[in-house]
Amino acid sequence: MASTNIPLDVEGAVHDRYTAAAQQAEQSLCCPVDYDPKYLEVLPRELLERDYGCGNPSRYLQPGETVLDLGSGGGKICYIAAQVVGAEGRVIGVDVNDEMLGLARRFQPEISTALGYDNTEFRKGRIQDLALDLERFESYLAENAIRGSNDWLRAEAVARELREQEPMIASDSVDVVVSNCVLNLVRREHRQQLFAEMFRVLKRGGRVVISDIVSDEPVPQRLQDDPQLWSGCLSGAFVEDELLRTFEEQGFYGVELVARQDDAWATIEGLEFRSVTVRAYKGKQGACLDHNQAVIYKGPWRSVTDDDGHVLRRGERMAVCEKTFNIYTRAPYAEDILPVPPHEEVAADEAPEFDCRRNAVRSPSETKGQGFRQTQLPSSDCCGPDSCC
Numbered sequence: 001m002a003s004t005n006i007p008l009d010v011e012g013a014v015h016d017r018y019t020a021a022a023q024q025a026e027q028s029l030c031c032p033v034d035y036d037p038k039y040l041e042v043l044p045r046e047l048l049e050r051d052y053g054c055g056n057p058s059r060y061l062q063p064g065e066t067v068l069d070l071g072s073g074g075g076k077i078c079y080i081a082a083q084v085v086g087a088e089g090r091v092i093g094v095d096v097n098d099e100m101l102g103l104a105r106r107f108q109p110e111i112s113t114a115l116g117y118d119n120t121e122f123r124k125g126r127i128q129d130l131a132l133d134l135e136r137f138e139s140y141l142a143e144n145a146i147r148g149s150n151d152w153l154r155a156e157a158v159a160r161e162l163r164e165q166e167p168m169i170a171s172d173s174v175d176v177v178v179s180n181c182v183l184n185l186v187r188r189e190h191r192q193q194l195f196a197e198m199f200r201v202l203k204r205g206g207r208v209v210i211s212d213i214v215s216d217e218p219v220p221q222r223l224q225d226d227p228q229l230w231s232g233c234l235s236g237a238f239v240e241d242e243l244l245r246t247f248e249e250q251g252f253y254g255v256e257l258v259a260r261q262d263d264a265w266a267t268i269e270g271l272e273f274r275s276v277t278v279r280a281y282k283g284k285q286g287a288c289l290d291h292n293q294a295v296i297y298k299g300p301w302r303s304v305t306d307d308d309g310h311v312l313r314r315g316e317r318m319a320v321c322e323k324t325f326n327i328y329t330r331a332p333y334a335e336d337i338l339p340v341p342p343h344e345e346v347a348a349d350e351a352p353e354f355d356c357r358r359n360a361v362r363s364p365s366e367t368k369g370q371g372f373r374q375t376q377l378p379s380s381d382c383c384g385p386d387s388c389c
Contacts, residue, residue: 039080042114044107051076053180054233054275055211055259064088065175068201070127071095071182075104078120079111081178087117092169094125096134123168127179128186128194130201131163169201177201177208181275183243184212184236195250202282205330208252211259211277214240219271234266234273244278252280253307254332279332284308288321290354292342292369294362295320295328299336311359312337319362321354342367 033056040048052073058080061067067081072093081091095101104122112118124134137159146152177198186194198208215237229235238246247255259277266273284307297304297312305311312318317340320328328337340362365372 035080039083042083042111043076043079044110047074047076047079047103047107050074050103053077053211054213054265055180055277056080057178057180057209057211057277058084060209060258060277060279061085061176061178066090066173067092068130068169068174068177069093070177070179070198071185072104072122073097073100073180073182075107075120075122077178077180078104078122079107082111082120083115085119087119089119091120092174093120093122094127094130094169095122096124096126098124125168127182128190128197129163130169130197131167132159133162133166133168136162136166136168171200172203174201175203175206177206178210179208180211181213181233183210184233184238186236188236191246192250195246199250199252199282204285205281205283207279207281208247209258209277209279210243211275212243213237213265213273214243214276216240216272216274217270223268223271229268234268237273240276243276247278247280248307251285252282253284253327255280255307256332281327281332284323284327286323288323288354288356289348289351290319291322291325291346291351292362292366293320293322293325294318294340294367295325296338296340297336298338308356309359310356317362317364317367319354319358319360319366321356322351324356340367343369343372 033053035056036059039058050073053076056077058077061081061084063084063086065085066089067078067085069078069081069091072078072095075093078091078093082089085091093104095104101122101124108118108120108122112120124138125132126134140158141155144151144155146155183191183194202208213233216239218239219235219237223229223235226235244255244257256279257276258279259275261274261276264272264274294317295312296317297314299314301314303311303313308324310318310320310324325339325341327333329339
């Protein structure tokens with residue numbers, strides 16, 4: 001394993017490794033993954049052989065969705081996703097490697113004909129900079145050679161204008177961001193930007209589904225400096241809990257492990273590396289307003305705490321703001337939560353601010369209304385042969 005004082009050229013190591021892998025299959029770059037065979041029937045053998053993933057985020061997609069695949073490589077996940085979302089959906093693959101993009105695009109007419117629709121496209125860009133379309137920027141550079149600092153500064157200004165005025169992936173435009181064993185290839189100093197970009201392009205209520213290799217312990221620097229281990233999805237791996245925490249810190253909610261490899265895929269000096277798939281949602285931003293709503297956590301735990309510090313105690317009517325109420329009635333919380341709406345809706349312009357830090361029980365009188373005095377007894381014939389009893 002190499003160890004030098006020269007900083008590792010992460011982009012160069014990854015580019016060289018995957019350029020070669022686009023031309024000839026490399027088995028060491030992928031984990032065994034089970035895909036639904038029906039989605040593989042239209043894929044050419046070349047794409048199947050040059051697939052370098054570690055999970056299957058496509059199984060968590062729904063018909064009609066707009067999907068963005070980060071680091072789409074040869075396009076296998078994109079073409080599977082295209083079938084899941086159907087003709088009404090849309091799939092965008094983003095990759096920075098020309099050879100991989102060429103491989104993915106080469107079979108697009110053939111696959112579209114087989115499916116009977118074309119809902120997939122591939123764009124060139126860095127996944128930590130989803131606003132800059134590199135092919136458009138390269139067109140500018142081809143016509144405006146950089147011969148000095150003024151040319152370089154002008155090129156920077158053009159790149160900035162492209163990001164701001166004609167972003168490759170617009171903000172709030174995607175239902176689902178997926179990725180398959182790619183986040184760990186990004187330099188550590190660029191990862192905050194990477195997560196911010198995922199958050200930016202998602203619609204409110206959208207989600208990420210990320211498959212990646214994680215380690216059970218921090219990877220020491222001398223292993224991080226090995227280009228072969230980095231480009232092989234190992235030494236750049238997130239620590240397992242670090243990956244989930246990073247989504248939380250970026251503002252995602254409902255962060256969960258939906259898949260985790262039991263046995264280590266690789267072990268280096270006692271460090272275990274395995275595949276996981278993480279799902280997380282966008283949409284908890286905004287004001288906290290009180291609409292007299294409550295939720296009841298069904299169990300089985302005595303209490304649970306969400307990412308914002310809301311404590312839900314089993315069986316108790318916990319007061320929540322409207323935003324949290326709406327979040328809890330959707331995935332991934334809905335199966336564990338019983339919503340308690342008010343008897344009378346509170347008008348949006350009359351709802352006071354709600355302090356989400358207080359973790360208070362909601363009195364039934366609040367949800368029913370202070371003036372609620374109704375009496376309603378079951379009818380006398382309720383307990384007959386075909387009764388409700």
